[in-house]
Amino acid sequence: MEQLNEVTPEMLNEVLIAANEAKFIANNLWLLVATVLVFIMHLGFATLEAGLVQKKNVVNILFKNVMIVSIGLISYYFVGFSLMYPGVNPGGFFGFAGFGLTPPEGGLTSAYGNYTYYTDFIFQGMFAATCCTIVSGAVAERIKLVPFLVFCTLFVTISYPITGMWKWGAGWLDAIGFYDFAGSTLVHSVGGWAALAGIILLGPRKGKYSKKGIKPIPGHSMPLAAIGVFLLWFGWFGFNGGSVLSADPASVSLVFVTTSLAAAAGALGAFLVSYLMFKSYDLSMVLNGILGGLVGITASADGVAIPSSLIIGLIAGCLIPLSVTFFDRMKLDDPVGATSVHLVCGIWGTIAVAIFGNYGEGVGTFYAQLIGVLAIGLFTFAFSFLLFYLLKIVFGIRVSSEEEVKGLDVEEHDLRAYAFN
């Protein structure tokens, strides 16, 4: 370059391209790392749910979690992704840009935004699969394997993407100002509504509710449950942090702080309220309190002041023991507390946007948030209830009484979770 005396605009432009390329690489990289973090949430759910069920149903719950992530990714590839983001796929509703033979033009360059088309798919695919994992815990210990997997496939293929499209696919909820940053409603309460439909149609586990009252059925391994919660918190840095959809330093770091403090405050809230209610230091409540805090902040992690994140998390944590007790009184048997964590705290988090969020005029109003909660709740609950109901009529969804007593591991899987003798 020393031979030249002049710098031309073309030369400058080349340097600008290099600078923008560097930004693109860094932004895309964060989305990929976030994908990896969201992936490990599947292990988080698997261990949490395995820890909270009885020893005789552990293989079954592991099997479900392993299949859900697999089925989820493949279903989302074939249909869900195109359905949820109508604009991104020139091939229409089905497939992944013409079944993945080639991504759309510009889809692998920075022209597409801060990440590539493949990055977009894999990040969103991990989210989608998460949704069913929420259901699996609530219906554990009594649902038949194959009908459950059929439910998951159709849920990820149809229901989750449709309600997702309403907001994230620039649909009608987006138009009225509904705001849900990373999915307190779009992911978590959606999973929670499906779980509730399943619980109602399945009925409680044998002996859970009787004239003698509510029988506690303790989970078989608290270390597994604790591993699950820590891994979920770990993954949530990707779930919320990645939802910034770039590595923008100010936004992602704010999200990290609000997410962490809400989780921490959730633990405190559950600790205090469960101590007042039960006079003991209840590990399972505190673990679910953390998750409640995380679910609660998910709708607004990018747009609240730090002290607000503490309050959102604290309230979510306080809701957990109350909600768990409430569902038990209603004889809605949820072995892992998924409806309390994902449905109740998901709704709370979505409403909290209207109270604490700073998103400018007309965005995240109380009205819009309420409409969003109701519309998505109604659609998802109706879809799930109908689908579970159809499966119940056609195949049956509950294992036999004998199988439930013996445990699903031996009957369905011919394998025990532990060979300890």
Added chain:
Amino acid sequence: MEQLNEVTPEMLNEVLIAANEAKFIANNLWLLVATVLVFIMHLGFATLEAGLVQKKNVVNILFKNVMIVSIGLISYYFVGFSLMYPGVNPGGFFGFAGFGLTPPEGGLTSAYGNYTYYTDFIFQGMFAATCCTIVSGAVAERIKLVPFLVFCTLFVTISYPITGMWKWGAGWLDAIGFYDFAGSTLVHSVGGWAALAGIILLGPRKGKYSKKGIKPIPGHSMPLAAIGVFLLWFGWFGFNGGSVLSADPASVSLVFVTTSLAAAAGALGAFLVSYLMFKSYDLSMVLNGILGGLVGITASADGVAIPSSLIIGLIAGCLIPLSVTFFDRMKLDDPVGATSVHLVCGIWGTIAVAIFGNYGEGVGTFYAQLIGVLAIGLFTFAFSFLLFYLLKIVFGIRVSSEEEVKGLDVEEHDLRAYAFN
């Protein structure tokens, strides 16, 4: 800058340097993050293998896995790295650029490529250590500790780097167009061949094969096994994604999608075939199906269409129950199924490059892939067989019959895996 009226080429050049530095930082960062992900695969192997052995041999398998990563990194530092990448070390075959006193010139700047010399070493070192971990599962529950560690040391120091150099060190296999993106053959089937040699020389566990047929010896903890598989999938994002050797958005995101879908399809394949074969929902098959899918896609993750990745993974998953049954019929006792996962699916993945890969003229031909599989297989099997044989003659490689019955934990480690009473 406002004082100047002119922009000189030198000024432009400085800005270009800043832009390239930013790219370099992002590319190098991805390799480092990938290193961390590959590292955790060691925990994945440790928990998978611990879960699939009997309770009485758990401490032993954990001990081995802890030592392998330690010995592997140190051996690779002293010899393996220089041997595998002849060009990179001006200090010759031994040591790490003169035993690490200083990296080669330019080794810490972008002049070296997309990452520093230290990054290169630590990423490749994590790969190298992985190879022995594959062996440890297959020979579990009956091999003597010290001879096994001696085997690992020499294997990582000599055998793995030599065959690795043939391709990744720009050796003769590279010259004939053999393609193996992240090591279906160079890492996985290499580990598989060594495992096979060990299995043959050790013989099966007591009572595994008798006149009464094949005795199932179930693993002691399915949660541990499932944790292992999820962590391996998690780490594989770094194993395959990092093998792009930059954070190039198009390539890395493609690799993430092909890798994930192959894993998911592997689960489906194993699910279906094992159900047809055994009429049960077999968790261990599905877990190994995921690993089979991952091993299968490893050779071509950067160069196949998305639907091809599904097919590669599906076939790999289908191979798992067939292969496990086959090895059992051959009375080759592999407690964790490592030969099926890493050897069989590693060969399949390498051949699949010739069927599905898009690498241009003369690269990844069927001929080249076959030569690669055979040459590396022959060398590795011969090396491993000889080394195990020598160790057998000199020290003995199998524990006493009494020790095998009592378990290796009490006899070799004076410690039980669980104190549950």
Added chain:
Amino acid sequence: MEQLNEVTPEMLNEVLIAANEAKFIANNLWLLVATVLVFIMHLGFATLEAGLVQKKNVVNILFKNVMIVSIGLISYYFVGFSLMYPGVNPGGFFGFAGFGLTPPEGGLTSAYGNYTYYTDFIFQGMFAATCCTIVSGAVAERIKLVPFLVFCTLFVTISYPITGMWKWGAGWLDAIGFYDFAGSTLVHSVGGWAALAGIILLGPRKGKYSKKGIKPIPGHSMPLAAIGVFLLWFGWFGFNGGSVLSADPASVSLVFVTTSLAAAAGALGAFLVSYLMFKSYDLSMVLNGILGGLVGITASADGVAIPSSLIIGLIAGCLIPLSVTFFDRMKLDDPVGATSVHLVCGIWGTIAVAIFGNYGEGVGTFYAQLIGVLAIGLFTFAFSFLLFYLLKIVFGIRVSSEEEVKGLDVEEHDLRAYAFN
């Protein structure tokens, strides 16, 4: 741009800003990823400690670890952060820039350095919470829950930030040339001194030391302990790698190599010395040897030659069995070996800076290192001893003899870790 004939300095400046923004994004991203890695160390500590205590106290140790990270983050937000880094908070000692309502000017842009104000807080907050986790293992199986949590809160709020400020807040130890890269002393031995104070005031577990000698009380689950150590090593890539405070490729990759090789050498050292001492392959020693190596290299990971990192780790590993035996002889009962790992190897690592470190004139001298070790040790031990002593007088810190025998899980938490029947 093609319309223009000339490139103005303003145009060049805009491109320079884009290039610098790209660097800022990448640097900040690494700090955030490192934060996630340090976070998971809390799961590492939780599983390590849970694995090494008796089955009857597992829920209690999990509960503590879950609460510590939560309390730690919140305390550090309210006071610790401002106290430790006096310059960063214009709001004074309390709160997080006026209790977090707004970060200081420039705090979300590159003007602040290589990361945002929020990134700084969350990365340092994860460090702070780590410190108490070290204590929880040492005082396990006999300390009362609430006094312990009160101790943690005050320790993270006051003691840890004050000694931290002496060096990292540009205080007097920094001025005399004391060097401690990522906290061999500032984090690890600080935790170790607090642990020692707790151990002394609590006394040993019932029956541990009697006229018959030292009774071994084996941990209840070696898989959990091994998971813990692997996760800690995993997290240490963020702990040490993030302490570079940028993604500078040369520095971070050097830190990755020195950290990994020190951990590996720590395993070897503990393997050899424990074999010589006990004639068995002692898993718990090797696991603690890895941790010892990691703690040892933490003070100098960015400034030693590679072979020096091997020596530092090897010596740290050798120290572990000697130190564990020593503390047992002194009747200082530490169920998980935290004082050996964090205090002894923390001191060794800090002194090693003076022997192996390359930090230029007047930095890391033997004198400065010794002063640092002594001053921080004295302050922390005195603070912890007094605080534990006050708690002992006011509330009592030890559970009743009956509760200790029955286990803390049933008495304090009304929950068993495992429901295996």
